[in-house]
């Protein structure tokens with residue numbers, strides 16, 4: 001691996017081989033998502049606990065100070081919205097030149113396997129990989145399922161993840177699912193887990209993150225289940241403990257509880 005590519009990968013994946021990415025890119029197709037309405041307010045308290053930020057250029061420029069030293073994964077696909085005809089019909093919305101100008105450590109793009117725009121999204125990924133490899137910038141593929149959340153099973157996610165790796169993604173972001181080992185075993189590049197919509201309890205989040213780590217994920221790219229929590233800093237600290245300190249769900253829950261108590265006492 002070229003020095004530049006290896007150096008950027010090392011910025012993203014920590015020395016223990018694990019990573020906690022914080023995604024705040026949701027507005028690029030959802031608009032002002034709940035608790036991300038004012039991105040700076042959401043991002044600032046969480047940034048010290050994230051290994052990298054997954055973000056669009058617009059929110060990066062407007063809501064993160066340039067003296068930030070956390071690695072940036074730039075969301076570069078887009079062009080569709082929740083209310084448009086088809087979420088899957090994305091293109092590359094930000095150039096590699098812009099990613100370099102913004103000093104991005106990686107770029108991220110969604111693929112939509114099994115949709116009408118499967119081919120376009122996969123060829124967009126390939127094109128981005130060609131450009132990224134030229135400049136030493138890793139590409140993270142996002143195995144998006146869009147509105148069709150019923151596709152969140154091991155068979156579909158393993159298929160999407162493997163295709164993303166075959167086309168050259170350096171990291172694949174997918175969802176946790178039952179039989180998650182099937183997804184990681186079939187994917188020859190590092191796999192990280194997204195969270196999807198907020199789940200009922202913190203413990204459920206800790207349990208799926210822990211399970212995914214046991215089954216071969218290297219970390220998370222977890223957004224709403226962190227920053228839509230009433231106690232986002234407690235949440236990210238607890239998840240960080242699972243990713244980087246091998247905490248069990250029970251230990252993560254205890255840490256969350258004590259951080260929450262401290263926060264309540266201070267307010």
Ligand code: 5RP
Pocket residue numbers: 023024025026054142194195196197221222223224225
């Ligand atoms: C949005 C994304 C998000 O980065 C991804 O879904 C992770 O966020 P969450 O944990 O909230 O699902 O790709 O398009």
